[in-house]
Amino acid sequence: MGTNTDELNNKYSRGNLLYEGKAKKIFNLKNRNDLVWVEYKDSLTAFNAQKRGSFLGKGALNRNLTALIYKYLGLKQIKHHLIASIESESLICHRVKIIPLEVVVRNRLAGSTAKKFKLNEGAPLKKPLVEFFYKSDELEDPFVSDDQALMLQIVETQEQLELIKAKALEVNKHLRDMFAAVGIELIDFKIEYGKNSQGELILADEITPDCCRLWDFKTGEKLDKDRFRRDLGNVEEKYLEVWNRLKDRWEKESI
Ligand code: TMP
Ligand code: ASP
Numbered sequence: 001m002g003t004n005t006d007e008l009n010n011k012y013s014r015g016n017l018l019y020e021g022k023a024k025k026i027f028n029l030k031n032r033n034d035l036v037w038v039e040y041k042d043s044l045t046a047f048n049a050q051k052r053g054s055f056l057g058k059g060a061l062n063r064n065l066t067a068l069i070y071k072y073l074g075l076k077q078i079k080h081h082l083i084a085s086i087e088s089e090s091l092i093c094h095r096v097k098i099i100p101l102e103v104v105v106r107n108r109l110a111g112s113t114a115k116k117f118k119l120n121e122g123a124p125l126k127k128p129l130v131e132f133f134y135k136s137d138e139l140e141d142p143f144v145s146d147d148q149a150l151m152l153q154i155v156e157t158q159e160q161l162e163l164i165k166a167k168a169l170e171v172n173k174h175l176r177d178m179f180a181a182v183g184i185e186l187i188d189f190k191i192e193y194g195k196n197s198q199g200e201l202i203l204a205d206e207i208t209p210d211c212c213r214l215w216d217f218k219t220g221e222k223l224d225k226d227r228f229r230r231d232l233g234n235v236e237e238k239y240l241e242v243w244n245r246l247k248d249r250w251e252k253e254s255i
Helices: 005-011 058-075 111-116 146-151 158-180 235-250
Strands: 014-020 024-029 035-040 043-046 051-054 082-086 090-094 101-109 123-134 184-195 201-204 212-216
Touching (some): 014 035, 058 082, 058 090, 058 158, 058 235, 090 201, 111 123, 158 235
Antiparallel strands (some): 014 024, 082 090
């Protein structure tokens, strides 16, 4: 994305695989202990990987989307882990200790919470709702209350939970604006936080249509992973559409 690739390829040298998840691989860097190399895969999974798919170029697309969105958030003074884009599917990021908490912000009810309370999908909310889920494949990422998160020592203090909520709401404000400017309503999303070596909480992991619900303002059409989860078809086309709309509007301003 406008960076000098040869220069970056010389600067960062990929080391051993540290971790492989459903959608990403994380590598060490040979020459930098404080950074990691994050490679986005073409795979697409849902329902704790019970449903699997992929499309060619998805890794590069989600890499590009995450990079653009993080640059935008950076301009809004949101601290995040991204350093640079490298090759076509990878990012160089600060090494952080990921807090095993999925932080979900909802602007309208959809998905699991709509289902849980038998409320209409798309029901408006008076104010954005923040929910926490414990990041555990084995337990299938259960909902956790504040007290449960403290009991499980996912975070150390109630103050940290409050800080995470406030930070997530701030991210929501900026993401809503970013998407609204291209005719997309941000229904909900999931983010993660990591602790850097100074103990600071910073935004980490991806922000892509895999972890957001994005509806076209005019038509209500779904432009996110629900197309895959619910077999709605045109997954690749709609991910590409999100990228094209955001790129056309924001790429120049966010570099
Ligand atoms: P939910 O309605 O299934 O709880 O999902 C809320 C949002 O969080 C939705 O945008 C999808 C995203 N999400 C993830 O990114 N990863 C997950 O494991 C889950 C369950 C949801
Ligand atoms: N992200 C989760 C998975 O990959 C759940 C989901 O998105 O439905 O399994």
